[in-house]
Amino acid sequence: MLNWGQSQFGGDSMELAITIFVLNALYISINTFRTMLVVKGHRYLAPIVAVVEELIYVMALAIALQHIDSKLNIAAYAIGFGVGIYIGIIIEDRIALGYVNFQVTVQIDPNNPMHEHSEELPEILREKGYGVTVSHADGRSGPRLVLSILAPRKAERRLMEQIKEISPDAFIMVQEPIELSGGFWSKEVDKRYHKANKNS
Known part of the structure; x- marks a missing residue:
């Protein structure tokens, strides 16, 4: 006993x-x-x-x-x-195990100071090591960019801040995928993210 x-x-x-x-x-x-x-x-x-x-x-x-x-x-x-x-x-x-997928919708309007850098957002995020897929859409008030961004979950808060700095009124939805296969896959995301942020 x-x-x-x-x-x-x-x-x-x-x-x-x-x-x-x-x-x-x-x-x-x-x-x-x-x-x-x-x-x-x-x-x-x-x-x-x-x-x-x-x-x-x-x-x-x-x-x-x-x-x-x-x-x-x-x-x-x-x-x-x-x-x-x-x-x-x-x-x-x-x-912070795993990955997150951000779906970000930003308005395109070069004449509006809040949206003047929206079209630059995908390339800025790629330079920071994120995997970004871009598609174009039409919203009620004009054209939009829809970004699908794959990132390590440990980068979630930083990525949110970086998006808000460039496009303050971006619509952001965050999901946590269970499995990843094909495309810009997880190991490549990790490698590029750490390489781009190793000195930050």
């Missing part, structure tokens, strides 16, 4: 509460990260992370259940849960 924590700690000790908090925060952060891996289709990495996750879960649950009568331990378990979710989101955001 598992008896982790039974002999090492007293039922109401602060040391035990901290142990429960740390283990549960660690478990939930890994659980959150693993869930995001599953959603993004990382079919090999997700099971490996799940093994570590469950080992920590068994230890945390065994200790918590042996001392469930303590309000301090219950609070530590609950707070660890919330903190773990936050940490998991931060970890995934920092690692």
Whole structure:
């Protein structure tokens, strides 16, 4: 029978509460990260992370259940849960796995200062290492450029800022593709993006 924590700690000790908090925060952060891996289709990495996750879960649950009568331990378990979710989101955001596809619609109007550089936007973004496909469209108030831009997800915020600098009123929709095949494919995007931004 598992008896982790039974002999090492007293039922109401602060040391035990901290142990429960740390283990549960660690478990939930890994659980959150693993869930995001599953959603993004990382079919090999997700099971490996799940093994570590469950080992920590068994230890945390065994200790918590042996001392469930303590309000301090219950609070530590609950707070660890919330903190773990936050940490998991931060970890995934920092690692930023995968790619994003921006669909950007900009108005073409050389006589309007807000739109005078719209036609230059595709080439400016290509020089910064992004894969850009351009098509022309007609909107209610005139011609438009529709850009499909593939970028590493870690570049999402920077790309958004760069588009807004050139075309402040651009309509931007961001999607996260699950699979990429053919065309200006992912490894080439990574290589060109890092080459263009290595000194920035």
